[in-house]
Amino acid sequence: VLTVGMSVDANVLIFERIREELGNGNTPQASIRAGWDKAFTTILDSNVTTLIAAIVLFMYGTGPIKGFAVTLSIGIFTSMFTAILVTRALVNLVYGSRTNLKKLSIGGSQVQNQTVASLTRA
Secondary structure (H helix, E strand, C coil): HHHHHHHHHHHHHHHHHHEEEEEEECHHHHHHHHHHHHHHHHHHHHHHHHEEEEEEEEHHHHCCCHHHHHHHHHHHHHHHHHHHHHHHHHHHHHHCCCCCCCCCECCCCCCCCCCCHHHHHH
């Protein structure tokens, strides 16, 4: 459950960064690239700190605690793989080859390639 929550959090963070880039007036493709680049370090940091906690639990824990540490570590690596590679591949598959993409739907709302001032007036 913990690693599923971390995976969802990583994807929410990525899509929020993409939405911020769209709000700054970038093209959808540039927003996708910049969103992933900006979210990567935050996602990596949070997963590394959780992995350190899992290592400590494994080193000093016994029985079920070690099992939890192993399960947590596997979940962290799986979460990183899906958030960074699988989700990015799916978004690039859907939007990456579109050269005339003027708007992008993220989170149920469509964001057009506009400036920040025009987004705040709407």
